[in-house]
Amino acid sequence: MEKLIEILTSKHVMTASAAILAPVAGALIMGIDRKLTARMQGRLGPPLLQPFYDLFKLFGKEPIALHRPQIMYAVLHLVFMILVLILLMAGQDLLMILLVHAFSSICLILGAMSVRSPYSWLGSQRKILQILAYEPILLVLILAINLRDNSFLASKVMENTQPLLISMPLLFLAFVCVLAIELSKSPFDVATSHHAHQEIVKGLTLEYSGPFLGILEIAHFYEIAIFFGLIMCFWHTNIWIALLLESAVFVFLLVVDNAFSRLSAGWMVRYMWTVPLTLALANLIWLWS
Amino acid sequence: MTEAMLFCLLGLPLICGTLAWLVKSSLLRNALIVFSALAVAVCGVALVVLSAQAPDGVWSFAVAPKFEWIGSVLEAVMVAVILIVAIKIRNTWIILMGIAQLLMVIGCYFIKPAEHHELLLFQIDNLSRILLLVTCIVGSTILVFAIGYMKQHQHHAPPGAGSLGRFFFFFIGFLGFMVGLVASNNLSFFSFFWEATTLCSYALIGQDGGEARRVNATRALLINSFGGTLLILGVLLIKLQVGGESFAELIQNNTLTLVPAVLLCVAAFTKSALFPFQSWLLGAMVAPTPVSAMLHSATMVKAGVYLVMRITPGFYDQKAMLLLAFAGALTFVGGALLACTQSNAKKVLAYSTISNLGLIVACAGLNTPLAYAAGLAIISFHAISKGLLFLCVGNIEQKIGSRDIEVMDGLLYKMPFTAWVTLLGMMSMLLPPFGMLLSKWLAIEATIRSPLLFIFMVIGSALTVFFWAKWIGRMQNIGYHEHIPREQMAPSVRLALSIMAFLVIGTGVCTMWIFVHFFSPMAKQVFSGHEGVNWQTFNEAKEFFYPAMLIFGAMLISMVIYYFTFWRRFRPSNVRLPFLCGENVDMDQLSEAKDVRSYDFHSIYDRVEHTVISSMYLRGIISEEKSTRWLNWLAWLIIIALVGLSIASIANR
Numbered sequence: 001m002e003k004l005i006e007i008l009t010s011k012h013v014m015t016a017s018a019a020i021l022a023p024v025a026g027a028l029i030m031g032i033d034r035k036l037t038a039r040m041q042g043r044l045g046p047p048l049l050q051p052f053y054d055l056f057k058l059f060g061k062e063p064i065a066l067h068r069p070q071i072m073y074a075v076l077h078l079v080f081m082i083l084v085l086i087l088l089m090a091g092q093d094l095l096m097i098l099l100v101h102a103f104s105s106i107c108l109i110l111g112a113m114s115v116r117s118p119y120s121w122l123g124s125q126r127k128i129l130q131i132l133a134y135e136p137i138l139l140v141l142i143l144a145i146n147l148r149d150n151s152f153l154a155s156k157v158m159e160n161t162q163p164l165l166i167s168m169p170l171l172f173l174a175f176v177c178v179l180a181i182e183l184s185k186s187p188f189d190v191a192t193s194h195h196a197h198q199e200i201v202k203g204l205t206l207e208y209s210g211p212f213l214g215i216l217e218i219a220h221f222y223e224i225a226i227f228f229g230l231i232m233c234f235w236h237t238n239i240w241i242a243l244l245l246e247s248a249v250f251v252f253l254l255v256v257d258n259a260f261s262r263l264s265a266g267w268m269v270r271y272m273w274t275v276p277l278t279l280a281l282a283n284l285i286w287l288w289s
Numbered sequence: 290m291t292e293a294m295l296f297c298l299l300g301l302p303l304i305c306g307t308l309a310w311l312v313k314s315s316l317l318r319n320a321l322i323v324f325s326a327l328a329v330a331v332c333g334v335a336l337v338v339l340s341a342q343a344p345d346g347v348w349s350f351a352v353a354p355k356f357e358w359i360g361s362v363l364e365a366v367m368v369a370v371i372l373i374v375a376i377k378i379r380n381t382w383i384i385l386m387g388i389a390q391l392l393m394v395i396g397c398y399f400i401k402p403a404e405h406h407e408l409l410l411f412q413i414d415n416l417s418r419i420l421l422l423v424t425c426i427v428g429s430t431i432l433v434f435a436i437g438y439m440k441q442h443q444h445h446a447p448p449g450a451g452s453l454g455r456f457f458f459f460f461i462g463f464l465g466f467m468v469g470l471v472a473s474n475n476l477s478f479f480s481f482f483w484e485a486t487t488l489c490s491y492a493l494i495g496q497d498g499g500e501a502r503r504v505n506a507t508r509a510l511l512i513n514s515f516g517g518t519l520l521i522l523g524v525l526l527i528k529l530q531v532g533g534e535s536f537a538e539l540i541q542n543n544t545l546t547l548v549p550a551v552l553l554c555v556a557a558f559t560k561s562a563l564f565p566f567q568s569w570l571l572g573a574m575v576a577p578t579p580v581s582a583m584l585h586s587a588t589m590v591k592a593g594v595y596l597v598m599r600i601t602p603g604f605y606d607q608k609a610m611l612l613l614a615f616a617g618a619l620t621f622v623g624g625a626l627l628a629c630t631q632s633n634a635k636k637v638l639a640y641s642t643i644s645n646l647g648l649i650v651a652c653a654g655l656n657t658p659l660a661y662a663a664g665l666a667i668i669s670f671h672a673i674s675k676g677l678l679f680l681c682v683g684n685i686e687q688k689i690g691s692r693d694i695e696v697m698d699g700l701l702y703k704m705p706f707t708a709w710v711t712l713l714g715m716m717s718m719l720l721p722p723f724g725m726l727l728s729k730w731l732a733i734e735a736t737i738r739s740p741l742l743f744i745f746m747v748i749g750s751a752l753t754v755f756f757w758a759k760w761i762g763r764m765q766n767i768g769y770h771e772h773i774p775r776e777q778m779a780p781s782v783r784l785a786l787s788i789m790a791f792l793v794i795g796t797g798v799c800t801m802w803i804f805v806h807f808f809s810p811m812a813k814q815v816f817s818g819h820e821g822v823n824w825q826t827f828n829e830a831k832e833f834f835y836p837a838m839l840i841f842g843a844m845l846i847s848m849v850i851y852y853f854t855f856w857r858r859f860r861p862s863n864v865r866l867p868f869l870c871g872e873n874v875d876m877d878q879l880s881e882a883k884d885v886r887s888y889d890f891h892s893i894y895d896r897v898e899h900t901v902i903s904s905m906y907l908r909g910i911i912s913e914e915k916s917t918r919w920l921n922w923l924a925w926l927i928i929i930a931l932v933g934l935s936i937a938s939i940a941n942r
Contacts, residue, residue, distance in 0.1 A: 079846060116766060125759075
């Protein structure tokens with residue numbers, strides 16, 4: 001019995017189960033998201049498991065695409081998103097994880113740029129701007145973690161008994177903005193959006209349909225799970241406080257999403273490089289001294 | 290045996306070049322070029338292997354001290370040749386600098402050196418070996434490419450262009466001079482080869498004749514003469530102060546004093562086209578493409594960073610090192626930023642080269658083992674990828690008659706081989722598992738102790754991703770084609786591209802292995818005697834082997850999944866046109882009219898409207914001219930501070 005528990009809690013099994021459970025968690029979070037958004041708008045909203053139903057339906061559809069390479073990029077996007085999760089679980093180097101994540105996003109962009117579709121092209125250009133907008137903040141966050149724990153390894157963060165939030169509250173605020181971009185919430189949902197029509201239709205993912213769109217959806221579930229997991233890492237010492245923090249961020253993002261309309265990509269870069277980046281740098285400077 | 294190889298490498302290019310100039314038959318000339326390319330590659334590899342057998346891995350070639358005059362005479366002759374060229378083109382500044390150089394060379398000769406038993410003319414250690422490999426392998430591949438390219442080029446060459454013989458004389462000779470430069474240990478020999486590469490680049494940039502070439506060639510000569518003057522001044526000061534005249538002595542005895550060291554560094558900046566000296570390298574793109582490839586990857590600009598990496602481990606002033614790192618980091622960011630604003634493919638490549646050279650100098654300035662290893666890695670990986678990219682752009686330009694990135698869409702159909710190879714080259718600049726990404730990330734890890742530099746690195750890397758992603762996206766933009774026709778191209782061009790692509794893939798697959806087994810021990814050896822070195826990050830970096838393998842595995846897994854689940858099941862009947870609100874042109878129109886693309890659409894009366902989609906070039910946000918002015922100002926500031934610091938260090942003594 002003890003042996004069984006030991007096996008179950010071993011690093012590899014934990015990593016594997018996280019890799020399997022993460023998309024489920026991501027889909028559930030998305031389900032709650034839809035439900036809450038609907039209630040805020042005075043609608044009843046879809047059932048909680050709607051993301052799963054959508055996904056199954058997508059995989060049952062006829063595989064339609066514009067050409068073959070497009071599909072390759074979708075697969076690469078998904079596999080590398082899973083790799084991000086695995087590397088995080090294995091406590092690997094944070095800089096490397098960030099680069100793998102960036103690579104995953106670049107695959108999404110290249111997939112959208114490989115087809116001759118104006119809308120998808122526009123969406124991909126905006127996605128590049130999104131990366132340009134949030135990447136510096138994530139890097140500053142990693143630098144700050146290195147200053148505190150003297151290592152780039154993710155496992156070292158977990159070993160420290162002081163929660164991250166206490167030493168980097170301003171960086172946390174900046175990170176919430178990054179989260180809003182990653183989850184494509186207004187006012188940052190310039191490249192693609194969950195809401196109804198925008199001026200570039202569905203933007204980045206426009207030319208994907210059927211099972212290929214399903215692959216992108218799964219990758220998005222992973223991404224949601226990863227980023228919400230990272231939020232919990234800001235208070236890793238107590239699971240209840242972590243959950244509380246997470247729900248607070250979640251509700252905050254939803255309120256902002258519903259209160260704002262989408263703004264332009266240029267505005268987004270200017271905003272991210274001024275307010276959140278300044279916050280992040282201020283936090284970095286005080287950690288430094 | 291080793292000596293024989295070295296002298297083969299020095300002499301053969303000159304002899305073959307001269308013969309290539311003299312012979313009239315193009316068949317004979319091509320045979321000569323192929324022979325010299327093969328000879329350079331074989332001798333280069335042999336020299337590297339043989340010299341590595343020497344004790345401690347450092348091979349040297351010594352002669353009796355009475356032969357010292359040879360170096361000075363050679364140097365004086367080369368300076369005199371440049372002076373004659375300067376008088377011929379009537380450029381006052383170059384003439385003045387030439388005269389100053391000549392006087393200093395003569396002055397140098399009359400300074401009595403310290404007592405020696407023997408004179409170490411050449412010395413080949415790890416750093417030289419890396420540069421040798423780069424020069425000999427990449428350089429000779431470019432040589433092979435030039436055969437096919439220049440034949441085509443000469444058909445369309447403007448009147449007044451130099452002959453093919455003249456071109457190949459300087460082109461092959463360049464390789465020999467570069468080998469001499471990285472192998473020489475004696476400072477007067479080094480200066481001779483330095484000036485020789487300057488002269489070669491002047492001649493090659495001016496190859497096609499005409500006003501634009503003349504202006505740019507003169508600018509290259511002017512800036513590099515400035516660098517040469519600083520170099521010779523530095524050598525003179527070194528001789529005055531310590532009487533030594535070889536790198537080995539300077540670095541082993543830690544006698545490298547700050548003023549000459551800084552002068553040598555600034556000289557290296559001019560050669561490596563760091564800000565504010567970047568204009569000559571940008572102007573150099575008027576030359577035929579093989580020249581650009583040669584200047585950017587195998588020779589010339591690598592000479593500058595070689596000099597920096599050669600002397601920085603002997604630098605002991607922390608402030609000066611930090612300034613050096615800032616000069617590099619500024620160029621890294623500036624180059625990447627300006628590359629984002631360009632749609633001219635060659636200019637993007639040029640700015641990207643400048644940016645990477647800045648990164649190498651920043652690595653050298655950080656002066657930690659990890660940064661040093663990263664610098665070595667960037668030198669080698671960058672040479673291969675950038676050489677490949679220039680060759681590809683040259684080939685594309687010859688076919689489609691434009692070097693505008695926005696015109697390059699659909700190339701995967703029109704010239705599939707070149708397009709695939711170009712994509713490979715671009716991906717090797719920024720994506721895993723290729724070496725550039727690894728080195729960039731090591732460089733970032735190495736900057737951790739100086740946050741300001743870290744921010745520079747971060748912004749630079751983000752911008753790098755921006756401009757490469759735009760270009761890759763444009764290159765691979767294509768409609769659906771069931772069958773893609775085979776591309777017609779000259780055999781030498783295809784051969785050269787294949788070799789380079791093979792090198793890129795090979796080094797990409799073995800990146801981690803190469804790093805762990807070569808670059809990291811080299812860095813360890815260089816820094817082993819130093820005190821206060823930060824070994825922690827260096828040792829942690831070796832742990833990357835496991836995650837790097839994971840990345841590689843993930844790549845393979847996704848390819849396998851993709852092939853078995855999607856590629857094989859995909860049918861032409863699954864293909865649709867892009868979404869254009871239902872107003873697409875139809876498939877028939879697409880196959881009938883040539884100028885209709887799948888994203889064109891119907892407007893009123895079924896008229897076909899052409900869609901034009903452009904990438905983002907930050908126009909109206911960042912202007913090249915204004916940014917260059919600011920960046921140059923900042924770069925001058927750093928250089929002046931560096932020189933001032935070094936002079937102040939004398940006063941403090």
